[in-house]
Amino acid sequence: MPETLQPATESFTLSGSVHVLLQFDVSEEIRLDRLRNLLRAPTVQQPALKHPAPGYVRYKRPPVVEPTEPLILDTGERLLGEIKYYDYGVLSVIFQLPFSGTWETLISLTSRWAWEIDFAAHASRIVRQRLQIAAPALIKPYNEWLSEDYLIVHVRHITGSPTATELIATYGDSIAQVVRGDTLPLSADERKEVLQSSISYYPTDLAIIGWNAAFLYDTPSGAEAAIQLLEYANSQLLEFRHYDDLLTRVLDDVYDSFEQRQGFFTRFRHAGSANRLHTVLLEVMELTEHADNAIKFLSDMFAARLYRLAASKVGVLDYKDLVHQKIDTAEDLYRFMVDQFNQSRAFFLESAVVIILVIELIYLFRGKGF
Incomplete structure (x- = not known):
């Protein structure tokens, strides 16, 4: 049986949430104004700021967002989901699971989700169902869809509240495994390759971006902005x-x-x-x-x-x-x-x-x- 995450308690090392991002290019364009009327769904909120500055991140046409039914895996894990419609024809499905556990538990989870579970099939089924309603808002829909998937691990709390520098120094090996979705320790070169793609604004936040997964150590509002930027990318x-x-x-x-x-x-x-x-x-x-x-x-x-x-x-x-x-x-x-x-x-x-x-x-x- 695969290892499952435990309910949140203070005794565990870290807590946060794991997000699975599935995206599909379904049409040349989506009429968001018409889509809102069809779905009666709101637009996504503008990303939160990392700092109180006059500058901000602004969508030219904010995507329309609506919740989807929860996804229940064979392991019993129950993932909350939502779907976003971008005006340039892309649909984004995000599944989310809160977690608390050890680094070993998180490494096992991300590896299993990255390589063993066909989230694309689940997301594709949801998208096809929703497009039966949203079809009138699509301009030049495609017969075949290109798709992308991406895993985002958001760690909200770690015992001891380490800084970004301390986190990399102490748990760099584990973070590299999470980003690569690998249960085995990585080589020094691969670890360096993963960890060099990091960025921080405050001493207490950290984002490490990989080609198929990202690790975020941040507050919920800070992570929300990063997740939206990863979606957009x-x-x-x-x-x-x-x-x-x-x-x-x-x-x-x-x-x-x-x-x-x-x-x-x-x-x-x-x-x-x-x-x-x-x-x-x-x-x-x-x-x-x-x-x-x-x-x-x-x-x-x-x-x-x-x-x-x-x-x-x-x-x-x-x-x-x-x-x-x-x-x-x-x-x-x-x-x-x-x-x-x-x-x-x-x-x-x-x-x-x-x-x-x-x-x-x-x-x-x-x-x-x-």
Whole structure:
């Protein structure tokens, strides 16, 4: 039987909650105003601040949020859940389980949840059920969904209330195992790799971000802001993965058209292909800007740094670079195809002028002008 967490008591080493984040890219866009009417659900609150400053983190269009039915695992664990709808077509399902226990118990739990339980299947079932109601609010829904999953461990209290520095020094090995979802001790190099992706604002808070999990040692309000930023980073990853797939398919079609037998009139057909390519380019650039600007960091530099760290670890920046490279390639191809068309059109017009002149000369020499 898997090890289960015990009810909260002061005798245990640490307490907090474990969050499982599942996200699905279901459509090009979601009309949140219409969705609110369909679901009668509120929008998500703006993230709480780490410090009383004039700057803050602001959603351009805050996602709509609604609770879901609890998820009960085979082990008897009962997870609370909620679902968020982002205007750029991503649905985010979060399951949460409060815990108190030892480091060993937490390591066992995170490893089991990371590798043994198919949370995506549970979340997908919930999403499909909710979309039966929300479908009228979707713009250009997708037949196939890209998905991402992420594990977030929020430790609210640790016996002795250590500082972030003390926590890493004393429990660094355990934290690294939690972030990696591994029950075995990690090598010194792997431990260093995990722990170097850390960030703190106060001496008593700590966030360590990994590619598939994060460890947060913070107050509930501080952790809430970090969790929302991690959600946003993972949703951006989904969006850029979608754009990468879309551009790959479009570029493959263009390359296939170039490999076909080329003739004089083929270049005229390139005009239609160029127009379609340009339409896709404009659409992708508009949607990427939409996803990029979904959240704003106004003077809150810590939130901005936390987001950049999360984005780099989960792969947003890598996919963003890929998308921009393919956009550049597509723009070069578009210019090439337009140039080919213009050259062919110029040649055709020049040929037509020459033919007209020849005909006119023939009539002239025969004594018959036009």
